[in-house]
Amino acid sequence: MSEPVLRAIGVRRVYGDGTAAVTALDGVDLDLHPGEFVVLRGRSGAGKSTLLAILSGLDAPTAGRVELNGRPVADADAVRRGRVASVFQSFALIPVLSASENVEVPLRVRRVRPDERRRRVAEALAAVGLAGHALQRPAELSGGQQQRVGIARAIVGRPSVLLADEPTGQLDSETGRSVVDLLVRLVHERSMSALVATHDPSVAERADRVVEIRDGRLVHHR
Numbered sequence: 597m598s599e600p601v602l603r604a605i606g607v608r609r610v611y612g613d614g615t616a617a618v619t620a621l622d623g624v625d626l627d628l629h630p631g632e633f634v635v636l637r638g639r640s641g642a643g644k645s646t647l648l649a650i651l652s653g654l655d656a657p658t659a660g661r662v663e664l665n666g667r668p669v670a671d672a673d674a675v676r677r678g679r680v681a682s683v684f685q686s687f688a689l690i691p692v693l694s695a696s697e698n699v700e701v702p703l704r705v706r707r708v709r710p711d712e713r714r715r716r717v718a719e720a721l722a723a724v725g726l727a728g729h730a731l732q733r734p735a736e737l738s739g740g741q742q743q744r745v746g747i748a749r750a751i752v753g754r755p756s757v758l759l760a761d762e763p764t765g766q767l768d769s770e771t772g773r774s775v776v777d778l779l780v781r782l783v784h785e786r787s788m789s790a791l792v793a794t795h796d797p798s799v800a801e802r803a804d805r806v807v808e809i810r811d812g813r814l815v816h817h818r
């Protein structure tokens with residue numbers, strides 16, 4: 597099998613200290629490979645969001661480490677360079693910006709040249725089926741379309757890892773299914789590694805592999 601893109605090695609995360617301490621993750625090991633759509637399950641409070649935050653470099657483990665292509669993911673560096681991108685339950689779009697301006701944000705942060713930005717934004721919007729909606733603001737789009745904009749923003753930097761926290765949580769089941777179809781297709785076509793936290797069994801059905809957090813540890817299902 598190919599080398600893992602992202603590795604969690606003995607990741608532990610304890611919130612607070614003393615008697616108030618909560619151990620959210622207690623020695624999590626996980627390898628994500630290119631082209632793999634992996635679903636992360638676990639009951640509410642199991643630590644799914646905590647693990648995603650640590651894998652993206654936005655939060656630091658109390659112990660253990662995360663490696664991206666064999667190097668430490670530190671200080672959100674990988675996020676800034678666009679190697680790890682996230683999709684959110686609430687879409688997290690900027691309301692005053694159009695769809696294309698929202699998708700452009702990560703490229704502006706990375707100071708990509710304007711002509712290159714325009715080309716890549718158009719390509720990302722086309723990839724999610726929204727070429728005709730570039731000028732609409734989030735409030736002028738349906739929930740499913742807003743999540744597609746969120747996905748376009750995530751893929752515009754050509755990440756090697758895509759992390760998603762309940763990406764279908766605010767969508768009806770049919771819209772959610774089409775968003776998952778899109779995610780699965782993009783992950784396979786672009787050989788990204790995806791880790792998708794969800795309670796939604798229909799998302800787990802589409803997974804190449806399912807892992808579950810239980811008592812702070814990862815249980816590997818298939």
Ligand SMILES: Nc1ncnc2c1ncn2[C@@H]1O[C@H](COP(=O)(O)OP(=O)(O)OP(=O)(O)O)[C@@H](O)[C@H]1O
Nearest residue numbers: 611612618620638639640641642643644645646647
């Ligand atoms: N900033 C924080 N301070 C203290 N405890 C926290 C903090 N963030 C999370 N926790 C605790 O860590 C544990 C894991 O939380 P986390 O949000 O990762 O769970 P989750 O699996 O994503 O849950 P859900 O499915 O409800 O979103 C919970 O017990 C939670 O209360």
